Amino acid sequence: MRFPFAHRPESNRSADRGEQVTDTFGPSALRVGAKSLELPGGVCASFAVAGYPREVGAGWLEPLLTYPGRLDVSLHVEPIPPLIAAQRLRRQLARLESSSRSNADHGRMADFTAEAAADDAANLAASLARGHGRLFRMGLYLTVHAADAEELEAEVQRVRALAASLLLNAQPTTFRALQGWVATLPLATDAVRLRRAFDTGALAASFPFTSPDLEPRLGQTPVLYGLNAYSSGAVWWDRFAQDNHNSVTIARSGAGKSYFTKLEVLRLLFHQVEVAVVDPEDEYRRLASAVGGTHIGLGAPGVCFNPFDLPEGQDEDTFIRRALFIQTLVAAMLGGPLAPAHRAALDRAVVAAYAARGINSDRRTWGRPAPLLADLAAQLDRDGSAEAADLSARLAPYVTGSYRGLFAGPTTTRPDGHLIVFSLRDLPEETRPVGMLLALDAIWRRVANTGDRRRRLVVVDEAWTLMHESEGARFLYRLAKSARKHWAGLAVVTQDAADLLASDLGRAVIANSATQLLLRQSPQVIDEIGTAFDLTGGEKAFLLAAGRGEALLCGGSGGDRAAFYAVAGPQEHDLATTDPAELIELDAARGHAEEVDPL
Template identity: 55%
Template sequence: MLDAAGPEAIEVHARALAVGARLATTLVVTGYPAEVTAGWLAPLLNFPGHLDIALHIEPVPNPVAAAGLKKQRARLESGRRAGYDKGHLDDPEEEAAAADAAELAYRIARGEGKLFHVALYLTVHAPDENSLAEQAAAVRAIAESLLMTVAPTTYRALPGWLATLPLGIDTLKIRRTFDTAALAACFPFISPDLPTATGSDGEAAGVLYGLNAVSGTPVLWDRFAQDNYNSITLARSGAGKSYLAKLELLRLLFTGITASVIDPEDEYVRLAETVGGHVVALGADGVRLNPFDIPPAAHSGEDMLTRRVLFLHTFLAVLLGADLTAAEKAVLDRAILAAYTRVGITSDARTWTRTPPHLSDLTTVLEEDGSQAAADLADRLAPYTAGSHAKLFNGPSTAAATGHLVVFALRQLPDEVKAPAMLLALDAIWRQVTSRPAVGRHLVVVDEAWLLMRDGAGARFLFRMAKAARKYWTGLAMVTQDADDVLTSPLGRAIVSNAATQVLLRQAPQAIGTISENFHLCHGEKEFLLSASRGEALLLTGDRRHKVALISVAAPGEHEVITTDPGELAGQYTDDGVGIAGDLAADDEGWAP
């Protein structure tokens, strides 16, 4: 039995072994970098060839460690004083070593750490000498890129091979001393790949986000298999956040989900037109949503009139650009109820199907109230009832929010009214989600979410939506480039904490501190986000157990549909010679591999 487990023969050479029909050579790690992060040995684990890695650990008793550190500190201090007496300049490396030894000695004395003897050996296998030399050179290059120093086991090839067998025997004993924190950075030998989610049929679920930046394997992620279905995507302008959001949306549509999009810059219009979706261009002639519309009750017994009045308070606060005082809220509440009463809508559910009032009806009630607060509110609403923005919100609804993909395109709206228009569109989406008869997955994408997050009432609406979406098998995908509007407010942080899928692309140096603090990033992850190319992203899960660096990739057909790069779109023309790039956002987020 034992004979069958071993090779038929072993031939020992100076630096290699012939183990059966294959060759093997062992490299010893003799030097380590000064600073590392968790999982720093992962590049070695992902080596594509046959590589055996053995890490031998032997704890050092605290009395022995303390005595050794005492001698080491005395030697370093003696050398420093001798150099000082001779007029030599301080040696920076010696000073750093003395400081490290002193700090380590104090940690051990306080019981905050221990010392370990650690040995790391790498055995490379190949079928012939040339392949072995190439594989060993590749492993050496990876090790040196990690700032490790490696050396071959010359004339000790057999002990080196034995040291990497699963026997737990260190036959070389070429070791270095590690403390607890340094040793912890070597464990666990984690895989850079996410765990693969599987459906009820056992097949891989989710959609392709891109390729793993470390291993090159596909990154499949299913937001609807997480604790909640929400996501947050943060990036600086031009990093490719909208491109990645459109790519995920397009691939999710292939799986049969329905979706709604708030699109401030008309970046999703071509996508909707390609897949047969419905585009609601708010701001265009004759396109309007009436904020006074009462949705049908999703459940019997629901007081939809009261819920509509509460929404109107939120909408008007965003429309007027400031939180209302208690007196203004009281006046407004009376006026809203009076406007509904005048058209025959009361607390009786049978009246909720009647034609609702308009914004001008509310202004009329406020003007008749006679109080100063009511007059001030009427004056502030005048631009939206009889002024330059009257056609946007004043009048009956003329657009329907139905279809497998509905995009609310807001580019034609002035910047001053984009936030209330986004809120009104979100309300229309939410009414559709809560009243849809068919049961199925739904995704709500809010691009440039900072437009709503900077307003308190808008942020509260998004927060409530993020909390309640899961009950309707709906996910809220927020895409924004302004991290401060999201992460510096309690509501913004609460929305992030309710997102099980978190995607970070390239960040500005001014924002990386806030991003790092809120997403608990290590040094290497911060450096990755600061230097990431367009399309490179860090995918995090809400519980922080899994994370992966990826590169988003799109097929040529997908790229043609979702790109908004003006340089690419300028070369695409319709049959009548008019460039289709003319009506699209001139941003720089279109990216292809």
């Protein structure tokens, strides 16, 4: 029998479109045999699984999913209403018990298969009654592909042997070859309908994304990290379900650490996790633009960030803490701690600058426009003391000099939203500690806001740049220690493994990170990495030879480990890549699209 799937005319424009559709979704025609189908590119045979093992574990279908040949595996799941499931279980129990009693009355030997089935049915009924699980109808179908009939016969024998090793009874869909093939297509259509009742636990173990190598605790924010490097099973991880929510990612330059971090940020945003990023190289701009996030380019022309702004919804001592932060900020601007006399003069000037704008410790005044750094300098000039005059003179570069751009006016972009990116690329080296302190202060205020509790993640990319600054180092240490108490996680991403492992701060970050990710390492630091993370010889060899995007996940209280490689969809890849060649192509394609359709 020959069934044409589509007619492909050659004469008009719609014909080309129809040809593209049929080439994408199916063949133009096929020949149906008793046990096989002939397709334009080869032949295939389908099987329906009629028998299953009595007990299964996590990832028990993994051998089928990782079969080296071309094998399509389709799992059809249909829930059974609880009332119908309970009725059927009662009838099944009645039949099994009746059969057992009949055998005993007539002196026949016990049927151990029936007794095991009765025990299973009783356990299922008890689980349903307590609401611990449900029943589902599940159909498992396989389609084997080959180039010709001879090769297909050999592939069929290997697949049936593999199924038999898993205690699966795979029966060919004789005289229903077309229906069997359609059942393995991504159409959610099951015309064969050879089903088996599964409970919740067995169905969960049969789910194709179950990894037998890693059994993490999954909560409400599971993220697909990638595919297992050895078994091709999916590696899922939920940082918010671990003992703490912190992570550390260490890799050499070009190994894909920032690419992977962007993928995790994107997928956590789907779970409504608020993310803040400290971005030294401005790599997250396109990502923030695509998802409607907030991008603050500190140091860029026209971008101002006023440190005197009072946050909304804070505690009663917010005004006092803001005044103390201004003193810390001024100390960073001047390059060292302040003497007691200078600190006293600065405190008087800060309070006076707020008072000149009508702002004091009364919460009702906090909505008024905040003073600027120029207002603080003016109050120092009015103070009249030698210490105040000295502070005003030393602050001149930030008020009227070449560093004034960041503090010249009110804040241009508020650090609000589901994704906040602080870019530090445009900050000159002389003002980078100051800009970094402003960004970290804004992030900490959101994390520590007790009036707005939610899951948050703070990503510090290229963390080695922060660790070289005293204020950045203290921020990382404080957040690593206390982030969990504020329902937040710290993600430290760095390529300088030596600096991280050689400092007390680095070791504290690692010790307080339940999620540890290692990508490709250089031979110079692999021994130090191996000692710090207790790696085996095979794991060190994997990290030395790992390709771009391949990583070793070390996490969980039980020391779970899995080698995986990151996977991304086309749109995710476009947002995460930093390859200059790919970025040029993306910009060219975007410009062409705007020329074609300017709207």
